[in-house]
Amino acid sequence: MSGIHDLEQLIRVHPFSQGMSDEHINMLKGCAKNVCFRQGAFLFKEGEDAETFYWIRTGKVAMELHAPPKGTIQIDSRTAGDALGWSWIVEPYRWFCDARAVEEVRALTFNGVCLRGKFDQDPRLAHEMYRRFVPLIHRSLQATQLQLLDVYGAN
Amino acid sequence: MEQIEVVHVPKAEGMTGDPMVPRPVSIRELQHETHDTFTLTLEPPDRDQGLPFIPGQFTMLYLFGNGEVPISISGDPAAPMRLVHTIRAVGSVTRPLQDMQRGSMLGVRGPFGTGWPVEEARGKDIVIVAGGIGLAPLRPLIYHLLGQREDYGRVSILYGARSPADILYRRELESWGGRFDVDVSVIIDHAATDWYGDVGVVTALLGKVRCDAGNTIAMTCGPEIMMRFAARELNDLGVPDEQIYVSMERNMQCAVGMCGHCQYGPTFVCKDGPVFRLDRIKPFFSIREI
Known part of the structure; x- marks a missing residue:
């Protein structure tokens, strides 16, 4: 029981769950696991089925694309307190890039298939999660557009 | 005989001698x-x-x-x-x-020109947002803050660069980051796999800054679009325009507000700036024609 309690606590203290109801935290818990990735390990790879997402507790994750002949390029990063991955809510549920632990990463991982099933049972949970993920997607899109401007390049 | 009007050329703070003579x-x-x-x-x-x-x-x-x-x-x-x-x-x-x-x-x-509001910032939390070579005009401010560290609250330095090779004052950033009384975060647009820091835009760092928004002075210098978005993020954190300062860049030539090349709305960047309090120039921040 203590393990389950710990999992619930870990969900509750993560910034991404702030303001979430007990009922929804309980539903999330049923799809959650506490995981650890050693430095250099991949959380997921481009093209794989996106069946999970992560709430990072500690450590740093680099999001990378392999782009020959340039090699592998880091395009974004996530650190403690961040959520990682939204491909699990967008068909065809496939990862767009690689995610590699730059340093040891401790995170909560959620099974997207499990959660999508719960969305069908409780649309309020789906709304709650979309309400949290859409700003994340929005901010990431805006950041990407700024990066595309290459604002620090010579005029 | 033609009469020549003698024009008084104003001097900036700290200036000696004729401001027009190199x-x-x-x-x-x-x-x-x-x-x-x-x-x-x-x-x-x-x-x-x-x-x-x-x-x-x-x-x-x-x-x-x-x-x-x-x-x-x-x-x-x-x-x-x-x-x-x-x-x-x-x-x-x-x-x-x-x-x-x-x-x-x-x-x-x-x-x-005008400088960063070091006196007004005394006793307050400081958030510095720099991008690219925009760190250079902020470095004297950082020296000042670190030299009189006890006079200021939390100090956060956020710096964005294009790539790891483009990071300015890298050794100093590492040195400042090694202090216990300053938070330094560096983020770059893109990198190879040998970069262990953050990747993304500098505004993304603002969400994790520790400061008392009502008692914070934010100072930013970098590409204008970066400062615009940094200001919005600061507003979202609760830092009002009156507590945000930006350093503007325009085509400054005479440097004393006489030639008009650096006119920015009703101001001249060379003499009324380059450091402006945001609320005083914000109406012109998004006007394409200026």
Whole structure:
């Protein structure tokens, strides 16, 4: 029981769950696991089925694309307190890039298939999660557009 | 006989002599920072007093035979005997400047313009947001804050660069980051796999800054679009425009508000700026024609 309690606590203290109801935290818990990735390990790879997402507790994750002949390029990063991955809510549920632990990463991982099933049972949970993920997607899109401007390049 | 009107040329704070007449200075040291950026250390024109300045001010550097450019002073305001400028080699004056030798002569006018609000910021949390070469005009401010650290609250320095190779003052950033009383975060647009830091845009760092928004002074310098978005993020954190300062860049030529080349709405960047409180210029921030 203590393990389950710990999992619930870990969900509750993560910034991404702030303001979430007990009922929804309980539903999330049923799809959650506490995981650890050693430095250099991949959380997921481009093209794989996106069946999970992560709430990072500690450590740093680099999001990378392999782009020959340039090699592998880091395009974004996530650190403690961040959520990682939204491909699990967008068909065809496939990862767009690689995610590699730059340093040891401790995170909560959620099974997207499990959660999508719960969305069908409780649309309020789906709304709650979309309400949290859409700003994340929005901010990431805006950041990407700024990066595309290459604002620090010579005029 | 034609009558000539004598025009009074105003002097900026810290200026001595005629503001329109360049004073000769020699290059003491030239140090390459990145592939296109270098730092010039000049012998000040006044060997007794040096060139006192307020963090955020700029000078006009004159490369004889080529022209004059406005460059922010990037040295330590507590060490006015070292006149330091960090310059990006992008134009017809700054490119040949990087090939100058030690002992070569330049002309200097100034210092000109307004500075960062170091007095108003006393006792408050400080958030510094810099992008690219925008760190250079902020470095004198950082020296000042670190030199009088006990006078200020939390100090956060957020710096965005294009790639790891483009990080300016890398050793100093590492040194500042090693202190227990300053938070330093560096983020870059993109990197190879040997980069262990953050990747993304500098505004993304603002969400994790620790500060008391109501008692914070934020100071930002970098590409204008970066400052615009940084200001919005700061507003979202609860920092109002009255507590945000930006350093603007325009085509400054006379540096004393006479020629009008750097007009920005009802202001002149050279004399009313380059450091502005955001609420005073915000109406012009998004106007394309300005």
